[in-house]
Amino acid sequence: MKLKSPNIQEFYRRFPDDDACLDHLMETRYGMESDCPKCERETKWYRVRKEPSYACEWCGWHIHPMAGTPFERTRTPLQMWFHVMFMFTTTRNGVSGKEIQRQLGVTYKTAWRMGHEIRKYMGWVDGNPQIGGPTGNVVEVDEVFIGGRDKQGHDDKTVVMGMLERGGDVVTRVVKDRRMFTLVPEILRYVRQGSRVATDELGSYKLLPEEGYAHGTINHRAGEYVRGPVHTNTIESYWAWLRRGISGTHVWVSEKHLPKYLGEFEFRFNLRKHPHLMFDLLLSSFSRPSRAVRREP
């Protein structure tokens, strides 16, 4: 049985207001009962009135659970941020600024900014772990051109390189070209040595065996698409989904912002078997700052 994502009613039951969201942040980042970084005694943290912070019951030290998160220093209510994160984890093809604007009743500028902050954060949570390995599945490596024309009508496509372990994770990167010295270092960084790697006939990959990979190629130009385990069909499906998501949801994505969209789609793909966990994973992944922000009461 596939567990489904929560629906919006469940979301509002769980987070009925900003205070509930702040409590959640405090609980997941610090714990409502934990050692005070100032007096080092175990304390229950008390919510400070009219301020988004919690105080130590012994020494009055304040913890601001929003510090170091995308919500810090915004006037947008916390519940709206949570709502947008919820949207991002329950969509299949992405969330447009217009859609955020419509659902939340904020300005387009605010909606756009929120979307970008959350995309950046999703990419950070997804991280870029290494894939493949001698006992792993075949890793398909391929490149795609994303984009179209800039405002002056010039061709403005960006090269994106992808490495996808079948049945596993995908890693995608914006790269400056398709040359060997650009593509191979990315493979060395993200694909474990000893992996079986499938690519098309692009010459940039021909030295992969010397770098410790078992390399199989198919020759698209000769009309060849699958030879046993050697094919790039999985990553090509990923490209189709990414393109649909980007061009279907957003009018225009510039090269500068493209990495954020790539991170967003990687997050969704890499958690595809656990859609019910996406939202909670996002909510629980804010790293705890090394030193609590001090505010005098």
Ligand SMILES: [Zn+2]
């Ligand atoms: Zn204290």
